[in-house]
Amino acid sequence: MTTNLLGSSLVGLLLAFASPTFAQESSLLNASAQSTQVPAAEQRFNEMSQALRELNFEATLVRVSGDRLEPMQWLHGTFPDGLEAELIVMLNGPDRRIVRLGQETSYYSQLVEQSYSLTTDVTYGLLPAAFYQDFAALKPHYQVSAADRGVRVVGRETKFVRVLSRDNDRYHYGLWIDNDSGMLLKMQMTTPQGEILEQLQVTHFYEADSVPISLSDVRGVQRPPRLLDSRNRQAPQFGAQPQWLPDGFELQRSNHRLLAQTRLPTDHFLYSDGLTEFSLYIAEGDVQSLPNLGVQGPESIYNVQLQGLAVTAVGKLPLNTLQRIADSVVLTAK
Amino acid sequence: MTDRSYEQLSALLDDAVLDAREREQHLDSLLSDTEAQHAWGRYALIGRIMKNEATSATPVDISASIAAQVAQEPQPSNVVQGRFGKGRQMVQRLLKPTGSVAIAASVALVAVLTVQQTQPVMPEESVEPAFVTNPLGGRSPVSYNTVLESNEPTQAEIAQQRRLLQFYLLDHNSQRQLSLQAQQLNEQAQQQAPEDEPTQEQRLSNDN
Numbered sequence: 435m436t437t438n439l440l441g442s443s444l445v446g447l448l449l450a451f452a453s454p455t456f457a458q459e460s461s462l463l464n465a466s467a468q469s470t471q472v473p474a475a476e477q478r479f480n481e482m483s484q485a486l487r488e489l490n491f492e493a494t495l496v497r498v499s500g501d502r503l504e505p506m507q508w509l510h511g512t513f514p515d516g517l518e519a520e521l522i523v524m525l526n527g528p529d530r531r532i533v534r535l536g537q538e539t540s541y542y543s544q545l546v547e548q549s550y551s552l553t554t555d556v557t558y559g560l561l562p563a564a565f566y567q568d569f570a571a572l573k574p575h576y577q578v579s580a581a582d583r584g585v586r587v588v589g590r591e592t593k594f595v596r597v598l599s600r601d602n603d604r605y606h607y608g609l610w611i612d613n614d615s616g617m618l619l620k621m622q623m624t625t626p627q628g629e630i631l632e633q634l635q636v637t638h639f640y641e642a643d644s645v646p647i648s649l650s651d652v653r654g655v656q657r658p659p660r661l662l663d664s665r666n667r668q669a670p671q672f673g674a675q676p677q678w679l680p681d682g683f684e685l686q687r688s689n690h691r692l693l694a695q696t697r698l699p700t701d702h703f704l705y706s707d708g709l710t711e712f713s714l715y716i717a718e719g720d721v722q723s724l725p726n727l728g729v730q731g732p733e734s735i736y737n738v739q740l741q742g743l744a745v746t747a748v749g750k751l752p753l754n755t756l757q758r759i760a761d762s763v764v765l766t767a768k
Numbered sequence: 769m770t771d772r773s774y775e776q777l778s779a780l781l782d783d784a785v786l787d788a789r790e791r792e793q794h795l796d797s798l799l800s801d802t803e804a805q806h807a808w809g810r811y812a813l814i815g816r817i818m819k820n821e822a823t824s825a826t827p828v829d830i831s832a833s834i835a836a837q838v839a840q841e842p843q844p845s846n847v848v849q850g851r852f853g854k855g856r857q858m859v860q861r862l863l864k865p866t867g868s869v870a871i872a873a874s875v876a877l878v879a880v881l882t883v884q885q886t887q888p889v890m891p892e893e894s895v896e897p898a899f900v901t902n903p904l905g906g907r908s909p910v911s912y913n914t915v916l917e918s919n920e921p922t923q924a925e926i927a928q929q930r931r932l933l934q935f936y937l938l939d940h941n942s943q944r945q946l947s948l949q950a951q952q953l954n955e956q957a958q959q960q961a962p963e964d965e966p967t968q969e970q971r972l973s974n975d976n
Contacts, residue, residue: 686947713940748940
């Protein structure tokens, strides 16, 4: 009897001992299964996009393009009722601000008539819109790689992630992501050859528990009028189209209009690969009168005269890519 | 003019010349003498100021000097005059991008301006001399790469081209924003669509 009792209690003990380790093993298995599904570098990118949406923070950063420095204040938070708020203030030169509340982004300028609002849930102007989404959307044409350790940025330990184009026809990004919060602390945009074109460097970062106080009065601010498409848009008229595009670029919009103040009759095509966009403008060659030229920079521009047409390509792409696209334009129909 | 004639002028201004014939004489000499006319103007102004009647809004006539200045200026080229509005407005448009411009646009603008400050490079030359002749002395912030260059353009043509390039960059930026907005509105419409479907079905069933 006693031995039986002893035996059963022993079994019970063993069971009690074994079950937690069992659970641990299975959770380990799950974790390893997840990491094989989503590589670590991709996970870090996704953590960053999540942090950009969810963190409450106050930051100061500097944007560097060439020899130009732009310091800015950057605040983000989510109100108790779930409304996301973001505020970016230019600290040098004319007072310009971007305020985003949920899906309404407003651009304030000192000149009232130059202020406007956009319906979009990402703040256009600081980071590529794709950085607010999971990497999955970029996967067909970009890849991420991660270093084990990043350097210290703003006194914080970071992880380094690179976003590379698969075909070297696009610019690359280097991202330094905070270990603790997932916040983006530094960014470099480079040519495929490694020349740095644009950098963001956070110089002060404070993560808060709730919405930063400076954001609390943003909700009451009057919003400028919505930016609208011009009403008299027409379909493209010159019947010219590019015969080559880098993989993944898709037509977003196309129309025929008079180009801003120049009153230049122009066909316009906007293409995007999910991370970057470029525009193709086509006008009559003898009216437009630009020489053949090309400039590579944060926004490259290339102009060429082809078959009596002036073809201009503009975008965040290497000059070689824009050149190849513009040179491939052919009259397909008239 | 003598002190005596200044006195006479002053008296005339104050309506203190009693004798009618003398007054006519003074007026005649005033009308024939430009120096006297200037003195008259000064005296009148002094009088007004002392009586506190002068207004600061009194226009100062500088049209003659401006006309002379303008006549000396070289004739601007037709290219610049033709397409863009008048001076100040044009400058403001250039400095301040119009309505639909984001922060990124200003960066692009600067990039173009900086590039344009350098002289055009002939294709057979290497890129380096362009930096040396850069009037600002600094290196261009963007990699500078002139693919081809036609005949040497005039200053006015370069200004015109610079402007056109800026408009392309600005337009590209506003189109990106409009595209972003269009995507968002599209998503919203798609999200609302499933909610609308049941009501449509209800309507259909009602019709039946």
